[in-house]
Amino acid sequence: MMPVSSLSKAVRVALLATTSTALLASTSLYAAEEEQVIERIEVTGSKIKRIGSLSATPVTVITGAEMMNMGITNVADILNKLPSSTVGISPETSNNTIFANGLNQTSLRGLGSDRTLVLVNGRRFVAGSNGSSAVDLNTIPTAMVSRIEVITGGASAVYGSDAIAGVINIITRTDVEGVELDVSYTQPEQSGGEESQFSLTTGGSFLDDKLSTVFNFTYAEQAELRNTDRDFLNNPVNSIYNPEWDSSLEDGTPARIPYIGRKPLSWISEPGTFFANDGGQYTFDSNGAMKVFDYGEGLIEGPGNNGNYCGPGCEGYDPVDYGFVRTPLERMVFTLNTDYEIAEDHTLFTEITYVDYQSNGESTPVFHTRNYIEADNAFLPEETRQLMSNTGMDYFNLYRIDTEFGNRTYNQDRETLRFLVGLEGAITDEWEYSFHAQRGELNETSVWGGEIWADRYDQAKDAVFADDGSIVCRDADAQAAGCVPLNLLGKNQASQEAIDWVSTSAGQTAKTTQTTAGLVVNGALFDVPAGYISAAFSADYRKEESETKPDQALVDGTIFGNNAMPMKGEYDVMEFAAEFSIPLLSDMFLAHDLGLDLAYRWMDYSTAGSDDAWKVGLNWSPIEDLRFRATKSKSVRAPNIGELFDPGGQTFESFKDVCDAINVELGPDGNRKQNCQAAGLPQGWNPTDGWYQSNTPGVNAGNPDLKPETSNDYTIGLVYTPDYLDGFSLTVDYWAFEISDAINNIDVDVAVRYCYDSVSLDNVYCDLFTRDASTGDIVDFLQAPVNSASFDVKGVDIETQYLIPTDSFGDFNIHLIATYLEQWETNPTGFAEDLQVDVGEYTDPRWKAMFSLGWKYDALSLEARSNYRHSTVADNEWKPENNNYNDIPSHTVWDFTGSYDFTQTLSVRFGVKNAFDIAPPRNPYVYDGAGYYDTQGRAFFLGANYKL
Structure with a gap:
């Protein structure tokens, strides 16, 4: 028999072969690894439970406790810090995306949220938005997270569709005894963007330890962040045409140059502005009197559209004053998980999740650029009427931001309910089973405020004098319907009655339903000289349904700038899969162990037809300290309901x-x-x-003829855990994706x-x-979307960690995780001239990295952590004649955090995020963060955890 110390090390090496060292591993985590001497281990990327040579698929592990110690209150925030991931839809990127407002999704390898499969305890979770397949991470309470396992590679053979870019498996806690209260608060140095969270977690064992439960309630709130809340956003960096540029010359003079500061539009404003036949531009003061438009420091000089903008002090519309950089978010999450031992080695389990959260987007008030005011309009000041008469004007076009109706708001309420019941246990000493059935439902209610009836607006602004001298709407039918004349000449000139007549709100409800059932049987098939051949067989059924019901006004297109059509779509899929882990050699010269992993999945979609996915993996350890691993796989993604069934709406194009x-x-x-x-x-x-x-009329809609996307990917890597340097590990993995028939809107x-x-x-x-x-x-x-695009992406993941325990000075932990992007090419159409080489641009930097240095001494833990983005360019096709701001510098943000255990029941965590208050690079492309850089600035957080 292998000595315990050797077996313990073998399990640790095997874990590293399957999982990169835990992203935020602590001493306690290492101890946990050492204790797993004989336990069969199940990890993300495989449904086989086994000891020793585990799957060849690399996995990164994040612990829930350390995530909270970083001051993170949303699972998406930690995932988006990983070098292997980018921000999907988030509160920072979704403010003007009406139906996606407030969502929190992540995108592995930057390949898209719909190509990233999110699981909870190894099982699917209902989608976070109507028509999509991507999970909303707002539905996962951080206090319930035991760990997060991240596969950055195709895993369709194991888990099915949507796993092209990888899998995120969130494992919830099962170890709660008693009551646990947790609170945290984050206060940015500049106001705006505050975050708070409260959670209550309780659990225990009952009925002679046959029943165990874990319950959690979490309330979390994230305040809005506006442009005006941050110095670097309030003083933006845009661009203008170079006043010295001559389009006829190619002398290296840049066509565009940076413009620092606000630059309002010179031709539209809140009081309204118009151009007269005398060449002048006019507006209205606070009393409604006409006056000459004030350009402040003057129109911006130069060619092109520079003259559309004016400098500070200009009376024009300034977009900096409107909208959010990050939308506010308020959420409540209830989770109840139970396990009940109905017989020896047979357990009935349930998972119940209920989430209700609100988010609020905001943009400018409604605006009008074709807004004709007739010469007999009753609200015209006398001087305006005289100007029109003198210059022969029958009407003018009033360019106006209609602040009377308030900012347009997009209020989202998302309610998610998920219920899962399952049975698992042992069939024999060697074989186990797990069956589950699940029903998940998402109900979304969207309400758009600050809206107007387009026809009423036109009727109310066309105000004339009646025979009795009163002001009325010109249209007799409108008068009979209750039309109230609307004065648009100046701010705050309209009556409340007129505002009420024109104002409205609109809404849409949507429902998404997911029904799943799955059976997994796994165990050891038979013994061979190198060990046991293990296998897992699974069968899965899934049905997805989505439906939207917009207000009739949206269907009819009678609301300003908005149109929506009802949608209803569904599909189901039946899947069968098999996995095998085959030990080939063991305890031989240059073959400490050698294993082969095989997986195959067959899928039959009611919409896209049948398809399959497969994976081949090789795991070779020539010596105990060194392991090589390689996988090659085919993965698929079937089109989602929105891509298939979106009814769209009418559009006009030239x-x-x-x-x-x-x-x-x-x-x-x-x-x-x-x-x-x-x-x-x-x-x-x-x-x-x-x-x-x-303009030609057309339709934006889904495409029921879409077929699945296909990805061929491979990974080659090594894991080095030298015996002479205990606590040190190094993993290096080269990976590549080739995705064909990718779905792209044309x-x-x-x-x-x-x-x-x-x-x-x-x-x-x-x-x-x-x-x-x-x-x-x-x-x-x-x-509509078609299967026309392709991706060719390659890179290297590097991770190293060194745990240094000392007798007198505590324990030190050094950890680095980095990704080098070798290639990122995409082609949206399949034609050679449309190939886009994006690697090295700001969306896809060559290097991204996380580094941490931790120290633990008795009850005190301190950590310094940095996130790094390599220097990039805005456009790989840049030429000196384009602009002089193509280069974007590297960017590093440091966080300093700590925790202190006052007692076994009370611990406090604290820290400062973005400690050096590093703003996004001062570049027109990314000064506002663009979803890639921190916009919160320096922020302080404090949290406490108390166990009763």
Whole structure:
């Protein structure tokens, strides 16, 4: 028999072969690893429980306790700090995305939230927004997190669709005894963006230890953050055309240069502004009297659209004053998990989650750029009426931000209920089973405030004098309907009655339902000289349903700037999978152990048909201290309900027809000319008169003919845990993704171009528009997702950790995790000229890293942690003539945190985040964070945990 110390080390090495060292590992975690001497281990990336040579798939582990010690109150915030991940939809990026407002999602490898599968205890969770498959991490309470396991590689063979970029498996706590209270508060140095959280967790064992429960209630609140709340946002960095630029010269002079400070629009304002025939621009003062528009420091000089902006002191509209950088978020989460031993080795378990949270987006008030005021308007000041008469004006166009109706708001209420019941246990000494059934439901209510009835606005602003001298709406039918005249000439001139007549709100309800059932049987098949061949067999059923019900006003398009159509869609899928872990060699020269992992999954979708996924992994340890691992897999992602069934709404577009007499000659290799003629358009054809001067009606919608995306990926790496340097580990993994048939939304101009530039007319683009049979004009089009895109992404993950215990000075922990991005190429259309090389741009830096240095002495723990983004460029295709701000410097943010255990029941944590108050780079592309940089600034946090 292997000595206990050797077996303990073998398990630790095996764990490292499967999982990168815990992201925030502490001494207690190492102790936990050492104690797992004979326990069969189940890790993310495999459904096989085993000892020794574990899966070849790399996994990063984050502990829940250390996450909270960092002052983090949302699971998404820690995931988005990982070098292998980028921000998906978040409160920082979703303010103007109406139906996604407030969501918290992550995107592994930056490949998209819908390509990142989030599991809870190894099982699926209901989607966080209607039509999507991505989970909203707002539904996961941090106090319930035991650990988070992150696979950054294709895992469809084990878990099915959506796992192209990887899997995030959130493991909840089962070790709660008694009552645990936890509070935390984060206060930024500048006001705005405050965060608070309270949680109550209780649990225990009952009925002679047959029943165990864990209950948690969490309330968390995140305050809004506005541009005006931060110095670097209140003083933005934009760009303008270079006043010294001459478009006729290529002398290296940049066309655009930075402009630091506010630059209001010079042609639109809150009181309203108009241009008269005398060449002047006018507005209205607080009393409604006309006056000359004040440009402050003057119009910005230079070519292009510089003259659309003016300097500080200008009376124009300034977008800095409106909207959120981060939307406010308020959430309540209730979780109850139970285990009941119904018989020896057989346990009935349940998971119940209820979440209710609100988020509020905000943008400018409604605005009008085609807003005609007639010369007989009753609200015109006499001087304006005289000006119009003197200059021969029958009307003017009033460019206006309508502050009377307040900022437009997007209030979201999301209610999630998930119930899961399952049974697990032992079949024999070697075989186990686990069965579960689940029902999850998301109900969303969206209410848009600050809206107006578009027709009432037009009726109310057209005010005239009645015969009795009173002011009325011109339209008699509008008068009969109750129209109240609306004075738009100056701020705060409209009556409350008029505002009430025009104002409205609109809303939409949406429901998403997920029904799943799954069975897993795993165990040892038989013994071979190198050990046991282990296997897992699984069967899964899943049904996804989504439905939206917008207000009739949204369907009719009678609300300012908004249109929505009802949607209803569903699909189901049946899946069967098998995994095998095969030990090949053991305890031989240059083969301490050698194992092979195999996985295969077959899927049958009611929408996309049948498909499969597979994985092959090799795990080789030539000596006990060194392990090599490699995997190759095929993963798939089936289209989600929104991509398939979105009914969309009407839109109007102006675009180029590549078959006209001029453009048909410019196509590649003669394809365009041949295809246009094959479509019945003769040489020299042109659209009818006026086609280019009008917008063509079309529809934005889903595509029921979509097929699954496919990813071929591989990983090659090593794990080094030298015996002579106890506490040290190094992992290095090279990874690559090649995704084909990726789903991408295609605009009509792209569809028309590639319909005729393809080898033949038999392609996905030609089906997206319709020509008139007699004239040849394009009279209708569909802007929809198609399977046209591809990704080619490669990089290296590096992680090293060194735990240094001392007898007199405590324990030190040094940890580094980094990702080097070798290649990031994407092609949205499949045509060579559209290849985009993004690596090294600010969205995809070459290097990202996290570094931490921790020290623990008795009850005190201190840690310094940094997040690093390498220097980048805004555009790889940059030329000196483009601008002089392409380079974006590297960026490092430091956090200093600590905790102190006053007693066994009371601990306090504290710290300062972004300790050096590092703002995003002062560059027009990223000065506002752009979702990649911290916008909170220096912030202090304090938290406490008390166990009763």
